[in-house]
Amino acid sequence: MAARAPHPHIVILPFPGQGHVKPMLILAELLSRSSLAVTVVNTDHNHRRLVAGGGTDTAGGIDFLSIPDGLPPEHPRIGTSVADLLFSIPKFTKPIFKSLISSMRRPPACVISDAIMSFAIDVAGELGIPAMTFRVCSAAGCWINSHLQHLVEAGDIPVREGSADMDSLLSFKIPGLENVIRRRDLPHICRLSPDNPYLQFEISQTSKSSKASALIINTFEELEAPIIAHLRSIFPAVYAIGPLHASLSSISPNRRCSCSSSLIQTERTCMNWLDSQPSKSVLYISFGSLTELTREQLMEFWHGIINSEKRFLWAIRPDLIIDEDEIPEELKNSTKERGFMAGWVPQEEVLEHEAVGGFLTHCGWNSTIESISAGKSMLGWPCFVDQLVNSRCVEELWNLGIDIKDINDRSTIERMVRNLMEGKQEHITKSTAELARLARDSVREGGSSHRNFMELVQAIRLLHSTKDCLQTRE
Structure with missing residues (x-):
């Protein structure tokens, strides 16, 4: 034989x-x-x-x-x-x-x-x-x-943070995205000078790949x-x-x-808490594996979420907060009524849970596509790399949520959380359900x-x- x-x-x-x-x-x-x-x-x-x-x-x-x-x-x-x-x-x-x-x-x-x-x-x-x-x-x-090199040559890079033209569409028209991507939505490295080594690294890697x-x-x-x-x-x-x-x-x-x-130790205690919550009542919050928040940013999010009066599950990595060894005690104590603070959670299971009604996310691609597959609408607060593009597409291209990039004040967060969780935008609810079906069918x-x-x-x-x-x- x-x-x-x-x-x-x-x-x-x-x-x-x-x-x-x-x-x-x-x-x-x-x-x-x-x-x-x-x-x-x-x-x-x-x-x-x-x-x-x-x-x-x-x-x-x-x-x-x-x-x-x-x-x-x-x-x-x-x-x-x-x-x-x-x-x-x-x-x-x-x-x-x-x-x-x-x-x-x-x-x-x-x-x-x-x-x-x-x-x-x-x-x-x-x-x-x-x-x-x-x-x-x-x-x-x-x-x-x-197209990063083309954007440099057209003067779209560098994006000048805080300038009046951040919400302008790009001068260089990227085919298929001509009326979608603004300067604000470009990867964060586009806010660096054209000769910055990080921007040049991405240009070279894209060319080599x-x-x-x-x-x-x-x-x-x-x-x-x-x-x-x-x-x-x-x-x-x-x-x-x-x-x-x-x-x-x-x-x-x-x-x-x-x-x-996971490369980060996962906690599962949150799943029992989710089991006790009403259907679609919980806002899941996670900013991924690399994002770091200042204490000021953390507190603005916390006040906005608490003031929204919505239930929430917040995954906070031990190293999420810059210069903080632990979650502030005032945050822990004030979340006991409607919230659950966890470490790194089994995100796929969390998003698929019936109690979860929305996702406040950094819009990393893994999180975004897991949310799409689970049929959960998103509130996007991106920080770097492709997250800024994803968050824009979530709102403008796919109608799956709200893009709040470059915003971090408690009143806006409170309002956006209410809009998302109360289903006030019917086109988002409809698109979320349809794309979840298509995602499942595709595999x-x-x-x-x-x-x-x-x-x-x-x-x-x-x-x-x-x-x-x-x-x-x-």
Whole structure:
């Protein structure tokens, strides 16, 4: 009997942030369940965090390796300091990653790297291995990033914070978004000077990622079809396979991603509290894994939410508040009547809970697409990167909520929370329900994301078989 051919081997390289690691680990599990051999390469720092949380123990069929990120162990790697990783990793990690790939007993058929880890595309090319790129942002965010240099040349960058033209539409017309994106809505790096290293980094990474053989993106055709079509003018192939978390739930109902344990310790006590609350009565609040709030910002949100007289569940990371070791006692004491303060919560379950009626969010893409899939309207308060684009699209393009970027006063927050939770805007309620249905349908067998995912798997198998044929001839 002939020996069974080995499964195609894929190496996945996420950028070391919670919002990047989570979707790429879900992708790893989906590929593994499709009979592909998967190796995930995390940084040493994040690998230790995953191991501590048991995230690598239950990931059957997935191998985990790690490499250093070039930063000292005591580096915080949160908030604005996470930007240090952008420059340390390409310089320090690239040769180590190349050595790791070169030493593998089973050379990969393909490398899938985070779009801001584009050095992996160079490494793959040097080793004769195909590379695909994964974008953790929306298609709109990806499309805007591909035009940053054009925006610089047109004078739309830098955006001058507080200037009268922040609400003006862009001078350079980005196809498909001509009447949607204002200067205020551009990624926060667009408020920097054109020669700023962070802006130049994003421009260079976007340019380099276009050299990949395909773009994989965590969105779905029914949400962003026109923009996805534009992205196909840049990449040879685009696979819109989101919402990824819903894809996994579709394969295994009532089961979460077995390998995507949070890098932050998760608390589940909030679920019992939610079970005791009336339907659609709770505002869920979370600003993601990296945002930092000043005490002043925190107190404005708190007063606005308390004054709205709505029930709320607020996920507050231990490191959310700048220069504060703990949540202020006055905040804790004043929330006992209608609120519940938690740490890092199981967000997918929270959003899908019947008691939750709305989401006050930073509009990170994971949070946004999880909210869309769960059918929950949003109040967007973005802070940086693509969050500003997402929040604008939530209101202006998709009619899924209210964009309150650059606003942080208690009276506005109180008013907006009431508007959202009381369903005063019927078009938002209608759009939210319809897009939730389309999101769920997209990942079911025959749906757009399911078809795209199967095409991705087939493309990887073809790369594997082509490599085997070439090796046989040699």
